[in-house]
Amino acid sequence: MPGKYMDDEVSIILRHMQRIAKLHAEYTGPQPRDNAAIAKQAREELAQEDRDAVYYPAESTRGCSLRDTVLAIEELLAQIFVHCLPRMPLYQCNRPSPLWAPMLLAQVSRRWRRVALSTPRLWTSYTLLNQFNLSLFRLWMERSGASPLSLYADHDSLEVVFAYSRRFGSLNLDLEPSSIPFLAAIRDKVPRLYCLYIEFPKGTPLATRSASPCDAFEYAPNLRSVLLKRPAMDFKLPSSQLEQLTIFNAPGDFLVRACHGASSLTKLYLAAQTIPADFLDMPLCNLVHLKEMWAYDVSRPEFVPGGLERPTCKIATLLSKFCCPALDKVNIGSLPRLLQSDHASFQSQISSFLTCSPRITKLKITDLMGEFYEDIILAILAHCPALEKFETRHHSEFSAAFFKRLTYVAGVAPLCPRLRSFNTRCAHALESAPAFVEMVASRWRVVDDDAVAARLQAITFSCHHPSCTATLDGFAAEGLALTCDYWP
Template sequence: MPSLTTELEDAFRELPYNGMGDLDCAGAVVNPVSHSAPVDIPVELLAYIFTLTLPAKIGTYSAVPVLSKRTPHKPWILGGSWALGQVCGLWRAVALSSPTLWTSFTLSTRLWERELPLLNMQLERSRTAPLDVCLTFVKSTTELPFKTFLSNLISHCGRLRKVHIEGDPSPTTVTLWSLGQMPILTDVVWNKVRPSEIRHLLNRAANISRLTILVAGSRTVLPPLMAKVQSYKARYTTWSILSKEVSAAVSLAERDILGWGRMDGSLTLPHLRRLAVHGRLLGHFVAPALQEICVTGLIDFVPPFLQRSGCVLTRLMLFNFAGTGPELISLLRSSPSVATLEIDFLSGLFPAFTALISALTIVAGTDVDNLCPCLVSLSLGDRVDRMDYPAFVAIVDMLRSRWRTPGRESPSLKRARIYLGDIRMKTSGRWRQWMQILVNEGMDVAVVESTRRDYPSMNSWRDNWTVI
């Protein structure tokens, strides 16, 4: 397949994340019906573009994406990879000859009988390509269609690459995982399921590198498997389980710790590059190779942790930030290498918000050391709509001062997102006009409602940041 230009990759990289599965969202390159399509586009390139236009996840309960339901005057109109074959003969030929377009399955126990033929056809079209499967177990009047296809799917368990399980499967369903080996399975998410049942899956998969267990309780992740895990997200209730698993994970590079209860002792994570954790747990860790950190709540333990670890941060995310302006500025002063800064402010902390904006503003002609001199990307969240117009003007001035940094030939701050609540967004027209000035100058900046689908909501920043 020919290599893609940077411009083409940038144009389509965010499509799966944004949920743009409809053809109209893909623009002139992939929709010849409403645009003038490029001539002689390579088939391999067209197939690659098709994969980028598919939604990252179809939905919780729908196994086959539907653009339009059946009516007395028209049939069902399917979305995703099914829609590609309805455009023209070339597109259909490319879609049918591209197994990677058919490898993602989202199933639930509410599977419709009418979806079975389509799913079996999709499984056949995927040929021998690796499969990504999301299973959701909910109460249903009948699980026969689901069990029928699941048995067929598990017969291809040697092709499973990613598995995401939600809900509480029956013991019979869980034991199906013990029917075959899964040599290429690398990603596992286990949520809302009895943690002890995961052994049926883990015992058959020896090469898992990204593992998420979002249910607390007793579980057994064997040391040989933990030794291969590079990205791990788990919920804990005891220090003994945490220390045992972390000690066995000698290759761990990315870690998301969800926990509560009493924590005793200290752990060193020599290879860890990414860490997401509640601030109060930082007193128990040392991570000399850490580059990116996401801290929830208080930041009191962050400076001692950084000093103890001796690491160099390039990305700092503060979710549900609870602290004062001086504490925040002091933390940033001690982390001059931060290039990406993302802060979600709790209600009642507007003084800290304004103090940060003032400290980040570069005043021309002064000899004061700039705060965050390496800052390239900035995201700030005000979900409670405390920001008034003067504060917003101050933000624009700050962005402009860092966009055209005195003494630098190239721009410093290149990307900025200001997340607001739905009330403030109703009067954001004038603010957007101010931002448009920076956009016209070439800066990637936007005012965004924190609940819109096409940008990460503040509540999901941590989930979007983590690998799984």
């Protein structure tokens, strides 16, 4: 009875491939292996096994061997099914749908359904939003066995979700300020939680020092990653064990308080909403293991009579409160909205931060408002001696003087002497294009082991100068990785 054990085409193919691999491993003949002959032998052996399945009871030696073969194929299918699940960020969860795995897999055949229903890892992710189906959720949880769960819940589903708190692996909560008291129900009851995402709606009052902190997650022994968006209050967290921390739209003092004691952090993402008047009196935050940092100013601009925007950038003030001696990668955002009179204090504060972080090799500066200050960029680059990759995005133009500061002159170290990748997605003025090409040429012609300056490996730029573009094209032919947003 062919197909007694393998009742779908994919399972038959997998079983055939497994048998061919086994025959290849067992082959010891003097002649080279004949692939066609081995494939034929595999088909014959599998057909004989299907015939034997009719006559050999499961309790017999032959029956046990056939059962083991089937189980091995089902284990392989289960591993493949796990890779069929929708790919999404760690803090997002699966929405049940017959068009996606795992429900889609259970519709293919009886065998696939049996394998899918007996694979708990397929049923561990669930989103409870917008009038969720309680019966379906409970069935999903039953199928997930004892595996760690990834759940996404809002205020209306907290009571249902919290019943499974001891199995939380990744938890995403979309809360209202009135939800905070409900979190007390899971205090000391999240032993497996490793990723926490909490978001409050737009317009929520920002956290203040006077607000009583929430301690629901203070004793989560496996918590490693936390994301807080528009936090309405302070959260007591197991700071010393956190490895990744993300806080969006929060006051600067909240950000610094959350980072104090987080000595194990390797990744930090901050978006400051406001900077209080007494911020500079706060103690310095030492993050000795931090490797990657993303800092952004998202404060809303003020408007003066006539509709003019009043500069409010405070990103350097925020960064001045951090000491990160092992920092390797930095992304700094919102450099515009800065008064000319504030440049001196900005440079002083950003220099203070960079001096405490001398090992930065990757730097990205984003400037979404379109305004651009070369002296600020040069002040930053002057304090990054180990920089290897520089990227900036804005809508203004670099001057020739900017590129001359980066040009290598034999025996004299330029700014960022170890620079290997230069990515500027901005418009280069015609008058500055020759200076840009000269800078690239000076760094392209050095040798890789030069003690003064490293050789460029990649550049991304916008250039409207035909002769300069032709020169760069020649460097590309020699091996320079070249990306041009504009090519005549």
